[in-house]
Each structure stands twice: as C-alpha cells, then as structure tokens.
Amino acid sequence: MMRVTPPSVQWKCFAGGFVLLAVLFTASCSHRETQVTQATREKILLVGNRSEPSDLDPHTISGVPEKNIVGTLFEGLTRTDPATLEPRPGVAERWDVSADALTYTFHLRADAKWSDGKTVTAQDFLVSFKRVLSPALAADSADEMYPVVNAEAYHKGTLKDFNQVGFRAIDERTFEMRLRHPAGFLLKSMATRIWYPVPVHAIEKFAPLTQRGSAWTRPGNLVGNGPFVLHTWEPNRFVEVRRSPTYWNRATVLLNGVRFIPLEGESAEEAAFRAGQLHITGSVPTTKLDVYRKNAPELLRIHPYSGVYYYSFNVTKPPFNDVRLRRALAMAVDRESIVKNITRAGETPAYHFTIEGIDGYVSHARTRLDFDAARKLLAEAGYPRGQGLPPIRLLFNTAENHRAIAEAVQQTWKRELGIELKLENQEWRVYLESMKQKDYDISRAGLIMEPYDPSQFLKVFASPTGFNRTGWSDPDFSRLYEEVMNTANREQREVLMQRMEQILTDAMPILPIYYYTNQYLIDPSVHGMVENLLANVPYEQMWVGSK
Numbered sequence: 001m002m003r004v005t006p007p008s009v010q011w012k013c014f015a016g017g018f019v020l021l022a023v024l025f026t027a028s029c030s031h032r033e034t035q036v037t038q039a040t041r042e043k044i045l046l047v048g049n050r051s052e053p054s055d056l057d058p059h060t061i062s063g064v065p066e067k068n069i070v071g072t073l074f075e076g077l078t079r080t081d082p083a084t085l086e087p088r089p090g091v092a093e094r095w096d097v098s099a100d101a102l103t104y105t106f107h108l109r110a111d112a113k114w115s116d117g118k119t120v121t122a123q124d125f126l127v128s129f130k131r132v133l134s135p136a137l138a139a140d141s142a143d144e145m146y147p148v149v150n151a152e153a154y155h156k157g158t159l160k161d162f163n164q165v166g167f168r169a170i171d172e173r174t175f176e177m178r179l180r181h182p183a184g185f186l187l188k189s190m191a192t193r194i195w196y197p198v199p200v201h202a203i204e205k206f207a208p209l210t211q212r213g214s215a216w217t218r219p220g221n222l223v224g225n226g227p228f229v230l231h232t233w234e235p236n237r238f239v240e241v242r243r244s245p246t247y248w249n250r251a252t253v254l255l256n257g258v259r260f261i262p263l264e265g266e267s268a269e270e271a272a273f274r275a276g277q278l279h280i281t282g283s284v285p286t287t288k289l290d291v292y293r294k295n296a297p298e299l300l301r302i303h304p305y306s307g308v309y310y311y312s313f314n315v316t317k318p319p320f321n322d323v324r325l326r327r328a329l330a331m332a333v334d335r336e337s338i339v340k341n342i343t344r345a346g347e348t349p350a351y352h353f354t355i356e357g358i359d360g361y362v363s364h365a366r367t368r369l370d371f372d373a374a375r376k377l378l379a380e381a382g383y384p385r386g387q388g389l390p391p392i393r394l395l396f397n398t399a400e401n402h403r404a405i406a407e408a409v410q411q412t413w414k415r416e417l418g419i420e421l422k423l424e425n426q427e428w429r430v431y432l433e434s435m436k437q438k439d440y441d442i443s444r445a446g447l448i449m450e451p452y453d454p455s456q457f458l459k460v461f462a463s464p465t466g467f468n469r470t471g472w473s474d475p476d477f478s479r480l481y482e483e484v485m486n487t488a489n490r491e492q493r494e495v496l497m498q499r500m501e502q503i504l505t506d507a508m509p510i511l512p513i514y515y516y517t518n519q520y521l522i523d524p525s526v527h528g529m530v531e532n533l534l535a536n537v538p539y540e541q542m543w544v545g546s547k
Helices: 035-041 064-073 122-133 151-155 266-274 286-295 323-330 335-343 371-380 400-417 428-436 455-461 475-485 490-507
Strands: 010-012 030-032 044-048 078-080 087-089 092-097 103-108 167-171 174-178 228-234 238-243 257-261 300-313 392-397 421-426 442-448 510-521
Touching: 035 044, 044 266, 064 228, 064 238, 064 257, 087 092, 122 151, 122 167, 122 174, 228 257, 266 400, 266 510, 286 300, 286 400, 323 371, 323 400, 323 490, 323 510, 335 400, 335 510, 371 400, 392 400, 392 428, 400 421, 400 442, 421 428, 428 442, 442 510, 455 475, 455 490, 475 490
Parallel strands: 044 257, 392 421, 392 442
Antiparallel strands: 010 030, 078 087, 092 103, 103 174, 167 174, 228 238, 238 257, 300 442, 300 510
16 A cells, blocks of 8 residues: 655665555555654754855845855844734844934843853944954945934945944943834844844954854854854764853753754755655755645745746946846746746736735836847847847856756747847856855846835845845935835835836846745654744754654
8 A cells, every 4th residue: 555654754666566656655564764754853853945055244244045054153132923023022132212213222131141151232233243344354235234224324425434423332231232224124124134243252263253254153163142053064064053051941842952964955855855864855846846736745945935936137337237138038038937837826916016915015127028129129120030249157156956947938039029049057056156246147046125115125226235136226216225225104105106116127137037925845753833924943942753
C-alpha cells in the first residue's frame, strides 16, 4: 500500500518493495532515523536558507538569506508582532510620543544585554545609528532613517556634525528621536535590521566601525543582543545559532538552536526536505506544487507576501537609456501566463510597482500587455523587429524559478519582437556585487517591503538608495515623495502617490512582473510558526517535537 510519508520519517525499500514515485510516495519498508528526527530530539530547527549569506552585518546586508539569520542575532528598540505586524517592546520596554508626533522617547529595559554580558545602552543605539548614516558605510537602507531631523543631510554628506541629527542618548536607558515630519509607520519599521544596534566595542577590535566585511561577524567574534548567538558558520554548509544565555526574554525561547542550510535551487531544498534533512524549506519547486497540493497538503504552506518580483533596466548605458525600448519590453511580457503556468502559487500579475491593498491604496497607473504597441515603440527607438539591437544580457541569481521565468520572457521577446536575449545566472554573492556595480543590462530583482504604508515602496526610487540599482532618478518624483512625507491628510497623500506611480510607470526603469506569495514546506514536528505578509519567522517562539 502506498502512502504519503512525512519527511521526519524516512523509509528504505528493499527488493520486492515499492519504489519512489514522483516526489512523495514511498513504501513502508524498514525505518531509519533522519537528520530531522535527530535534530528534533536536540531541539534544533533545520531551515533551508536558499543561498550562502554574504555577511551577517545587519547594517550592510540586503538579501533575504542574510536577513533570516540576522533577525535571530539582534534586536532593535521595537520588535514586530508576527501575527499582527504591530510594534511591540524590544530593547525598549516602553516609549512615549509627543502630542505633535515628532518626538519619540524610548525607555530601555535594564536587563537588555549583549551576548558578552555587557548592558545594551542608549549610547549603543546612538553610535549604531551614526554608523548607518555615515557615508563611508554606504548602507543600502540608510534612507529608512530620513524622517529623523537632519538624518538625510548627514547621510549625503552635506551636514558634518552628527550632533545636529535628531538622535540623543539622554542617559544610559533613555533614547530620544526627533522627526522632521510625522511618520506613523516608523515604530513598525524600527523593528527591521537597519535599526538594530551593533556592538561597537566588539567591532572596533577588528576594523574601523564603517569598514565592511571585517572579521567581527565570524563565530567567536560576533556579539549580538538577540534571542540567539552565532555558534557555527561553515561556508556553503550551514550557519548555526544557539539560544542566548543573556537575552532578556530567554526564559521563553524553546529552541536550543536553528541551523540555516544554504541550498541553491528549489529542487535541492525539496529533495533535502523529502530526505528528512530539513524541517522547513525556503521555497517549493513550481513543478512540485500540485503534487503536494494533492498528496500532502498538510506539508505545504502558501500565503501572501509583501513583495514585488521585477526586472531592473540599467539606464546608465545604451540601449536602455532610451525609455521607448524599456516601455516596449514591458508591454511584451505576458504576466498572466507567467503566474498561471510558471509560478503557479497564487501570485498576482504586477502592472505597476506598488503592491495593492496597503491602507486601501490601488494604483491607477498600469502597463498593459500590447504586442502591437510594443513593436511600434521598438521601431521608433530604431530597432524594427529587433534589428540593430546589440546583444542583451538578462542576469538572475541561481534558482530554477528565475530561469523558468527568464526563459518564458526570452521566448516571448524573440517571437513577438525579434529580440535575442542571453540568459546569465550567478550565485548569490556574485549576483549582488554585479547588481551593485551595475554590471548588467537587465537583472532580476525583488523587493520585500514592510506593508505599513504604500509610500515605502515608492521611496526606493525617490533618492539614490541601495535598492535603486537602475541608475534612474527624477527630481519631480523625489519632490512628490517629500510632499507625501509631509502630508498628514490621507486623500492628499494618495493623490501624490498616484502621480509618483504614473511617473515611474511612464519612465519604466523597472519592469514589474508579479506580486509574491510565500511558499514553503514544513515538517509536522514544527510548532509555533506564524504566517505574515513579511514572511518573518518567529524562531524565538517556535519549538520542535514536544515542549
């Protein structure tokens, strides 16, 4: 008799038994222990992390594989409630907000400790935030602090005196933050990595505070203040964190540790899950979704995810400095077909950049599918049926799904526009560097943004942020964003954001394809998982096996 077997129990078949069919069906032959069952007994969670992390410095990383780990090692003034995404106390046990919503005063808990036993102080946050805003560090997400008085000027180098920035350590346990305009979403966004404190006293043992890539993030050197501490980092094998003995809320942490395992490609993760080597995967191969839906739905999770999958155009060099070419290509992508036939996990086609539904926002700007109009624009740009167009390189990081989408786009552009597209995949770290150096023509990209305010999607292109790797800017777009930030009236803000969305859609420095869902496989032994729009995994409240 065939049956679906949870990956925590693996079966070995002998002659005369059934063979493995598809991905999930096995025969009940002889039982042997798997890595999952052993780790469950040791209260260690095994997690598929997609890629080898580039670093573990919360102020310089930009990818999800790094964020997954860093979130276990550090904690900001606030934390995100995984169920509601509302802010809750972190290092700050409480806070006060002035009547004009411009001054925030955070009161730090007395038992907040670094993993080396030192107390976490307001001065730690002050120096950490100065580090983030230091131009020398070139932190990708430093613009998240721009609502703070003079933060933008200091980050851009036009202000040299950090004492004029709206941060102040009043005493060891009291931290003040002054804003230049109200920002109702700020307490929520302050739970993210760019707002984490870093251990200045530990970093300076290895390098200047603003030097990237120093040895302070290695095992034995990294000092954090989160629920876990870095135990082991074996490159291309795993990163393991262990429960922190100094974390203020350590009594509630049930896991002894989490092991993050980098497996390039969805198929590799799914195979490891099926073999009992992972409790949780980071993704699911699109070719296996229907198999799990039909035969093991209890192992499959799919839920909405606050992010957009898109292609970036490098507008700093020909031919993509011509908006007609960019718009022609954007009008020749069949998004409906991609989500129906390739991704197949409930994704929504994206005809504009900002995800819909945040605070009721729905963009009026749209990019329609129109092959005839695309061919006309292509001819106007000087490339009728693709003639005379130099070779185009589409860059993506290694993953089966990225390749499948790229191949679909490649075929469509060849068939409808006569354009030859060369596909190039790179492993995660190399891909990130290529994006940073703008060493690409078109590149796959994805943005996961806190779903607190629709303006936070648009802000990516309002200034030279680390996530705007297209080289595109527009002074009217940036001016409108400033107006949005200084406008409290909801209707007026929406009018301004609609204008921004139209500018971005007309200029087309990016080609939105779909809005994400989060898909993963989870072993029945895992408990405490909470699904949310940010796909934030609450490791500090999870457990495996029995409590």
